[in-house]
Amino acid sequence: MTELQTPRGIELPGPGQEPLLRVERMSRHFKIGNAMSQRTLHAVDDMSFTVGEREIVAIAGESGSGKSTVARVLAKIYKPTSGEAYFQGKPLSAIRSRQARLHYTGLVPMVFQDPFASINPVFRVSHGVMRALKLHRPELTSEQRLTEAVRVFDAVGLNPGAEVLQRYPHELSGGQRQRVGFAQALAMRSKLILADEPVSMLDVSIRIGLLNLMTQLRDEQGVSILYITHDIASARYVADRLIVMYAGQIAEQGPVEEVLASPKHPYTQLLLSAVPDPRADLNVGAETDRGEPPRVINPTPGCRFRWRCPLAIDVCHSVTPELVELAPGHAAACHVAQSGAEVKAF
Amino acid sequence: MAHALADDQYGLASPPRREPVLEVRDLSVEYVLETGIVGAVDKVSFDLGPGEFLAIVGESGCGKSTLLFAITQLLNPPAEVSAGSVAFHGRNLVQLTERELAAVRWKDMSVVMQSAMNALNPVQSVGAQFKDAMRAHGTRSKEEIQDRSVEVLKMVGIDPVHLKSYPHQLSGGMRQRSMIAMAMLFTPELIIMDEPTSALDVVAQRSLMAQIKDLQQELGFAVIFVTHDMSLVRHFSDRLMVMYAGQVSEVGPTQQLFDDPHHPYTVGLMDAFPSIRGPRVPLTGIPGSPPDLARPPAGCRFAPRCPKVMSRCEANPPPEYQVDGTSVRCFLYDSAGGSQ
Numbered sequence: 001m002t003e004l005q006t007p008r009g010i011e012l013p014g015p016g017q018e019p020l021l022r023v024e025r026m027s028r029h030f031k032i033g034n035a036m037s038q039r040t041l042h043a044v045d046d047m048s049f050t051v052g053e054r055e056i057v058a059i060a061g062e063s064g065s066g067k068s069t070v071a072r073v074l075a076k077i078y079k080p081t082s083g084e085a086y087f088q089g090k091p092l093s094a095i096r097s098r099q100a101r102l103h104y105t106g107l108v109p110m111v112f113q114d115p116f117a118s119i120n121p122v123f124r125v126s127h128g129v130m131r132a133l134k135l136h137r138p139e140l141t142s143e144q145r146l147t148e149a150v151r152v153f154d155a156v157g158l159n160p161g162a163e164v165l166q167r168y169p170h171e172l173s174g175g176q177r178q179r180v181g182f183a184q185a186l187a188m189r190s191k192l193i194l195a196d197e198p199v200s201m202l203d204v205s206i207r208i209g210l211l212n213l214m215t216q217l218r219d220e221q222g223v224s225i226l227y228i229t230h231d232i233a234s235a236r237y238v239a240d241r242l243i244v245m246y247a248g249q250i251a252e253q254g255p256v257e258e259v260l261a262s263p264k265h266p267y268t269q270l271l272l273s274a275v276p277d278p279r280a281d282l283n284v285g286a287e288t289d290r291g292e293p294p295r296v297i298n299p300t301p302g303c304r305f306r307w308r309c310p311l312a313i314d315v316c317h318s319v320t321p322e323l324v325e326l327a328p329g330h331a332a333a334c335h336v337a338q339s340g341a342e343v344k345a346f
Numbered sequence: 347m348a349h350a351l352a353d354d355q356y357g358l359a360s361p362p363r364r365e366p367v368l369e370v371r372d373l374s375v376e377y378v379l380e381t382g383i384v385g386a387v388d389k390v391s392f393d394l395g396p397g398e399f400l401a402i403v404g405e406s407g408c409g410k411s412t413l414l415f416a417i418t419q420l421l422n423p424p425a426e427v428s429a430g431s432v433a434f435h436g437r438n439l440v441q442l443t444e445r446e447l448a449a450v451r452w453k454d455m456s457v458v459m460q461s462a463m464n465a466l467n468p469v470q471s472v473g474a475q476f477k478d479a480m481r482a483h484g485t486r487s488k489e490e491i492q493d494r495s496v497e498v499l500k501m502v503g504i505d506p507v508h509l510k511s512y513p514h515q516l517s518g519g520m521r522q523r524s525m526i527a528m529a530m531l532f533t534p535e536l537i538i539m540d541e542p543t544s545a546l547d548v549v550a551q552r553s554l555m556a557q558i559k560d561l562q563q564e565l566g567f568a569v570i571f572v573t574h575d576m577s578l579v580r581h582f583s584d585r586l587m588v589m590y591a592g593q594v595s596e597v598g599p600t601q602q603l604f605d606d607p608h609h610p611y612t613v614g615l616m617d618a619f620p621s622i623r624g625p626r627v628p629l630t631g632i633p634g635s636p637p638d639l640a641r642p643p644a645g646c647r648f649a650p651r652c653p654k655v656m657s658r659c660e661a662n663p664p665p666e667y668q669v670d671g672t673s674v675r676c677f678l679y680d681s682a683g684g685s686q
Contacts, residue, residue, distance in 0.1 A: 205405060206405075276580065
């Protein structure tokens with residue numbers, strides 16, 4: 001294999017400051033159709049990004065953009081087709097033995113979207129967290145496990161922890177169940193929580209509590225979170241950095257406030273203009289957009305947004321744009337933006 | 347006009363009616379369970395004028411979907427209408443037989459459900475499903491069915507070649523659009539929509555909302571739009587009804603509710619929406635969760651979560667007060683207006 005090249009615009013940490021998670025040119029493709037089929041779905045293509053210590057990074061994108069696939073590759077549910085991810089400097093592909101895997105999934109647990117399906121309904125909620133403790137921290141005695149379970153339940157706002165532990169999932173609300181998911185993640189002394197749409201099934205009034213919990217976990221427990229969401233507005237309230245995905249690739253990434261204040265990629269602009277905002281007047285600018293994201297099957301070079309982009313120029317149809325830093329820490333994969341022209345698509 | 351119909355067969359040419367299309371009075375729905383009775387909808391009343399767009403918002407479990415099923419008489423046991431009436435042009439739907447209802451449904455009143463993937467038949471082409479609906483209401487001529495199917499698909503911006511497509515061949519947005527097309531086959535006077543955009547991405551969602559509004563203004567049907575996302579209907583609905591724990595907590599003109607919400611619950615909901623524009627204000631949400639409707643609080647149902655709760659709130663349920671054209675179920679407005 002040739003040397004992995006770092007794409008331009010991705011800040012590489014200097015020696016001795018390896019980020020918590022570093023993803024390098026990671027791709028995940030799926031063969032679709034029957035055995036003879038030559039068709040390959042490119043769910044994630046050539047993605048590079050980092051997550052630092054005590055950092056919340058949001059990956060926002062529409063359904064089918066590949067954002068959940070990223071989380072699943074990082075959770076080692078899928079193997080990447082190419083590329084590599086490094087957790088604390090060690091490549092994920094080197095994690096093979098059951099023990100190493102267990103250790104890794106304890107450090108990098110996942111919190112799922114559906115709080116009603118992700119907890120076993122026939123056991124008390126203590127079952128899941130006690131089991132996780134037994135598997136991942138075998139050095140603890142059973143009393144220590146219980147103390148620890150109470151501590152993490154209190155930490156996620158399920159007070160009093162000792163009492164809530166004895167309940168069955170059906171006795172908890174959706175928001176409380178999702179907190180159980182975060183408590184289980186904390187119990188394993190995790191470093192990075194992969195949160196795949198953790199609030200999308202919750203009601204608006206409950207959602208804020210969970211979003212606040214995530215920032216609280218970062219500030220008080222020192223965990224990092226990869227927050228996968230389709231709701232870019234919620235990302236604003238929790239994330240330090242925002243990655244916008246389109247059709248399996250990063251369209252734009254940067255500090256969250258900066259990306260929202262001055263989006264460089266036409267897709268980010270489209271996405272932002274479509275977010276319903278009760279406080280603003282109706283934005284009719286992009287009303288004519290009837291396009292939908294493509295399913296990326298056997299793609300040819302070129303920007304994947306070109307069919308929906310009002311600014312597309314010739315080069316967009318033949319050359320896939322690289323992610324290039326346009327302002328400190330703020331990068332976009334757009335030929336027009338990189339040419340120095342002002343992008344105002346939507 | 348591109349979508350104008352050739353004749354008044356679908357009821358377009360009839361003069362606009364002044365009286366309300368729908369009058370809901372003290373409608374209550376109960377789930378009769380072994381463990382007790384759960385009052386999912388409690389004495390809801392409202393009128394819907396011709397061509398009016400009413401949005402009903404609330405959290406899951408507030409009874410908004412149950413209310414919708416009660417209006418359309420689609421409730422299944424153990425849910426049943428325990429009191430009240432739903433008058434559609436003066437006919438009380440609650441007392442109609444299934445056969446009488448079948449004549450009204452789809453022709454005069456149609457429903458677009460939340461998940462088009464589940465509402466459409468996966469083993470039949472879209473065109474075949476359109477044909478089914480039209481045949482069921484007595485349209486026999488093949489040409490007529492074909493012409494009308496093409497026409498409604500064009501109205502929602504789908505190429506008529508998709509009449510031959512199966513649901514799985516369409517994208518989420520197109521499936522939801524073809525459901526709306528199907529709901530318009532007979533140009534009903536009322537289309538009821540239960541979170542039709544919740545499975546869609548924001549971009550598709552906005553364009554679908556804009557299209558619903560365009561069609562509504564063009565064809566003049568009334569809409570009841572149920573959603574949990576208040577910000578979605580901000581620019582599209584005429585009136586907004588906020589439900590909490592089976593009751594209407596506030597109802598009034600949409601614009602006014604957004605500019606000046608009265609009920610503490612409405613205020614809480616407004617403040618719970620993260621905004622991507624303007625300053626980044628800390629969000630609070632509403633602490634706690636909605637009450638168990640098997641044992642609703644004795645007083646105001648929002649009292650346990652209310653930041654402005656008073657002692658009387660816990661003892662007595664508040665009536666609805668009229669304040670500046672909106673109706674609010676909250677004791678804070680006791681002095682501001684008379685009880686209803």
